[in-house]
Amino acid sequence: MNNINRADLNVTKLIERSLEKRNQKERYFRIYGISSLVIAVVFLLTFFASIISTGYQAFIKTDIELEVFLDSEVIYPNGTKTEEDLFFADYDSLIFTSLKEHLPELKNRKERRQARLILSSGASYKIQNKIIKDKSLVGQTVSFILPLDDEVDMYLKGYVDTESSENSRKITDFQIALVENLIEKDLIHRNFNTTLFVSGDSREPELAGILGALVGSFMMLTITFIISFPLAVSAAIYLEEFAKKNIWTDFLEVNINNLAAVPSIIYGLLGLAIFINFFGFPRSAPIVGGLVLSLMTFPVVIIASRAALKSVPPSIRDAALGLGASKIQTTLHHVVPLALPGMLTGSIVGMARALGESAPLIMIGMVAFVVDIPTSITEPSAALPVQVFLWSDAPERGFAEKTSAAIMALLVFLLLMNSLAIWLRNKFQIKW
Amino acid sequence: MEEELDSNFKTVGNIRTEKSVIMNVEDCNVYYGDVHALKNVNMEIGKSEVLALIGPSGCGKSTFIRCLNRLNDTIDIARVTGKISLDGKDIYSDYINTSGNMDVVLLRARVGMVFQKPNPFPKSIFENVAYGPKIHGLCKDKNDLNNLVESCLVKVGLWDEVKDRLEDSGTSLSGGQQQRLCIARAIAVQPEVILMDEPCSALDPIATERIEDLISELKQNYALVVVTHSMQQASRISQRAAYFHMGNLVEVDSSNKIFNDPSHPLTTNYISGRIG
Ligand SMILES: Nc1ncnc2c1ncn2[C@@H]1O[C@H](COP(=O)(O)OP(=O)(O)OP(=O)(O)O)[C@@H](O)[C@H]1O
Ligand SMILES: [Mg+2]
Numbered sequence: 001m002n003n004i005n006r007a008d009l010n011v012t013k014l015i016e017r018s019l020e021k022r023n024q025k026e027r028y029f030r031i032y033g034i035s036s037l038v039i040a041v042v043f044l045l046t047f048f049a050s051i052i053s054t055g056y057q058a059f060i061k062t063d064i065e066l067e068v069f070l071d072s073e074v075i076y077p078n079g080t081k082t083e084e085d086l087f088f089a090d091y092d093s094l095i096f097t098s099l100k101e102h103l104p105e106l107k108n109r110k111e112r113r114q115a116r117l118i119l120s121s122g123a124s125y126k127i128q129n130k131i132i133k134d135k136s137l138v139g140q141t142v143s144f145i146l147p148l149d150d151e152v153d154m155y156l157k158g159y160v161d162t163e164s165s166e167n168s169r170k171i172t173d174f175q176i177a178l179v180e181n182l183i184e185k186d187l188i189h190r191n192f193n194t195t196l197f198v199s200g201d202s203r204e205p206e207l208a209g210i211l212g213a214l215v216g217s218f219m220m221l222t223i224t225f226i227i228s229f230p231l232a233v234s235a236a237i238y239l240e241e242f243a244k245k246n247i248w249t250d251f252l253e254v255n256i257n258n259l260a261a262v263p264s265i266i267y268g269l270l271g272l273a274i275f276i277n278f279f280g281f282p283r284s285a286p287i288v289g290g291l292v293l294s295l296m297t298f299p300v301v302i303i304a305s306r307a308a309l310k311s312v313p314p315s316i317r318d319a320a321l322g323l324g325a326s327k328i329q330t331t332l333h334h335v336v337p338l339a340l341p342g343m344l345t346g347s348i349v350g351m352a353r354a355l356g357e358s359a360p361l362i363m364i365g366m367v368a369f370v371v372d373i374p375t376s377i378t379e380p381s382a383a384l385p386v387q388v389f390l391w392s393d394a395p396e397r398g399f400a401e402k403t404s405a406a407i408m409a410l411l412v413f414l415l416l417m418n419s420l421a422i423w424l425r426n427k428f429q430i431k432w
Numbered sequence: 433m434e435e436e437l438d439s440n441f442k443t444v445g446n447i448r449t450e451k452s453v454i455m456n457v458e459d460c461n462v463y464y465g466d467v468h469a470l471k472n473v474n475m476e477i478g479k480s481e482v483l484a485l486i487g488p489s490g491c492g493k494s495t496f497i498r499c500l501n502r503l504n505d506t507i508d509i510a511r512v513t514g515k516i517s518l519d520g521k522d523i524y525s526d527y528i529n530t531s532g533n534m535d536v537v538l539l540r541a542r543v544g545m546v547f548q549k550p551n552p553f554p555k556s557i558f559e560n561v562a563y564g565p566k567i568h569g570l571c572k573d574k575n576d577l578n579n580l581v582e583s584c585l586v587k588v589g590l591w592d593e594v595k596d597r598l599e600d601s602g603t604s605l606s607g608g609q610q611q612r613l614c615i616a617r618a619i620a621v622q623p624e625v626i627l628m629d630e631p632c633s634a635l636d637p638i639a640t641e642r643i644e645d646l647i648s649e650l651k652q653n654y655a656l657v658v659v660t661h662s663m664q665q666a667s668r669i670s671q672r673a674a675y676f677h678m679g680n681l682v683e684v685d686s687s688n689k690i691f692n693d694p695s696h697p698l699t700t701n702y703i704s705g706r707i708g
Binding site for chain 1: 501503506508537538539540541544545547549551552553554563564567568614617618621
């Protein structure tokens with residue numbers, strides 16, 4: 001009896017001693033975990049801070065409010081009043097006439113030219129569009145909110161160093177004085193930049209928007225999902241549930257894993273060779289982009305779907321088969337519903353990766369400068385990541401903040417997709 | 433006692449049943465890759481009787497009953513040879529070319545199975561029981577199906593416990609309830625043979641007793657093959673018993689004989705508790 005008690009005591013002591021070590025290890029591990037988390041969060045915050053700080057001003061733009069007399073003699077110089085006249089009319093001079101009323105101090109031609117350059121070249125299109133929509137405006141005086149040139153915008157956002165020599169900047173001292181003058185007259189306002197969300201690309205930063213790229217990316221992702229999800233899921237189901245495990249399926253598995261790791265640019269080359277050169281699909285169209293991204297996403301979704309199928313307990317298959325369900329009934333009634341959340345999450349993660357890819361899209365010509373918003377999948381289109389690439393490469397300072405704005409749009413897009421993934425997972429999750 | 437038996441060892445006792453034969457196993461061998469898991473098994477399974485399979489862990493009991501409904505087909509490396517017939521029709525006829533074949537789906541509908549670990553579908557209790565009849569088209573309408581589900585749940589003594597929560601998930605039940613649900617699910621297809629692989633191993637004595645009662649009741653209409661590790665249970669519920677040892681069917685006879693006066697020394701040792 002005595003012996004047993006002493007032995008018990010010893011064991012307790014031994015455990016106590018090892019307990020200390022174990023607790024120590026646990027503390028260390030927690031510290032490692034927390035510090036790596038902190039590092040990750042710091043990186044993330046720095047990343048967001050830098051993007052938001054350069055990009056937030058992109059959501060504001062500066063406009064000038066002008067009363068423009070739509071002189072019918074200027075608009076219809078030949079007196080013919082045709083539609084064609086409206087396309088070739090000299091709206092610039094109308095704007096300038098109005099501007100001159102506010103700036104009587106303009107003396108020579110040079111000064112007048114500089115004054116004209118305060119406004120964006122897009123200002124006259126704005127008037128033109130309005131008149132084409134409503135011809136009765138001709139002959140009246142209408143108040144317009146017109147975009148300013150990006151250099152003025154930059155100046156007003158505080159990016160221009162007025163102390164530096166005039167030659168080193170694009171806005172002259174004279175223009176700055178004019179702008180200050182107009183501000184005093186309360187003609188220049190800062191507004192929310194709707195242009196950013198409703199227009200496509202442009203050579204002029206103040207006229208450029210991300211809608212074209214957003215629509216293009218959305219079309220491509222839709223195509224990617226429609227093509228790669230059903231194909232990859234059926235392939236995964238076949239490989240996991242039906243195919244006999246042999247040398248061929250092993251070979252296939254190795255190849256699929258390899259494909260998932262192939263650099264994306266190679267898919268771009270493949271797409272160029274097959275879809276564009278061989279099948280003659282149009283260049284830089286969302287259909288081609290979507291097909292290329294499908295190829296790229298395909299192996300990723302197969303791998304995710306197979307993992308999801310593998311995680312379905314075999315006892316469920318046995319239960320169904322044991323009742324006399326056929327192989328396909330077992331798979332469709334029991335296995336796939338249980339694997340579906342994993343499949344969906346996997347494919348959305350794959351698509352999120354596809355959304356951010358620019359290299360393969362560049363290979364199929366999606367770097368083209370496309371102003372129009374695509375209305376069908378065969379029209380030339382931009383894509384968000386490529387838009388980021390293009391704008392970050394542009395010399396105008398106005399594009400720097402646009403780049404960040406495009407990145408933010410990309411991040412929001414990703415965030416939405418990942419939230420969708422979580423929502424779908426919870427919706428289809430079967431409670432045990 | 434761990435040494436293997438001679439390769440031309442012959443089962444002792446009586447491999448024939450006194451009842452009318454429903455399944456007949458001839459020269460059945462199972463290989464898992466290179467592992468010879470079941471060796472030359474010959475045995476009859478009779479209608480309206482409970483056949484208990486006993487033997488130490490790893491001796492091939494599960495392997496044997498999984499041959500009877502071809503569930504070994506799902507294991508890629510498993511290979512089954514020999515002839516097993518249900519009502520005189522070869523169930524492995526895709527393997528061996530003989531006249532009179534049977535589709536594996538039909539086979540499994542006629543030979544139901546209950547597993548060692550309760551494995552209800554993660555669907556509603558109702559759906560669990562209704563699934564089999566639905567896929568086989570056994571009920572002509574919704575009403576018919578409702579009645580069938582109810583009668584099956586009544587048979588396994590689960591009806592009173594679940595009648596108000598038929599829409600709850602089958603997995604929300606307790607272990608014993610889940611096992612009874614699985615039995616209800618199996619009998620809903622109205623099989624002729626029910627295979628049970630250690631149906632009580634996860635259950636408490638009360639649930640075990642209920643299942644034993646259920647087995648005795650089911651015996652009236654079905655042929656049952658029950659794997660069990662409990663000698664007492666085997667002697668309580670079975671009319672015949674078969675003792676397996678390292679892949680060999682050592683002895684099969686009436687339960688009375690096996691548990692009171694076994695012929696083979698291996699069986700004697702096992703029964704008296706010296707192995708297993
Ligand atoms: N899927 C498998 N792959 C390979 N070997 C297997 C497989 N299943 C069973 N075996 C082997 O076959 C032999 C018999 O196994 P089986 O499961 O039939 O035993 P058992 O009698 O049911 O044992 P227990 O009482 O523990 O359930 C064992 O040696 C086992 O290792
Ligand atoms: Mg077993």
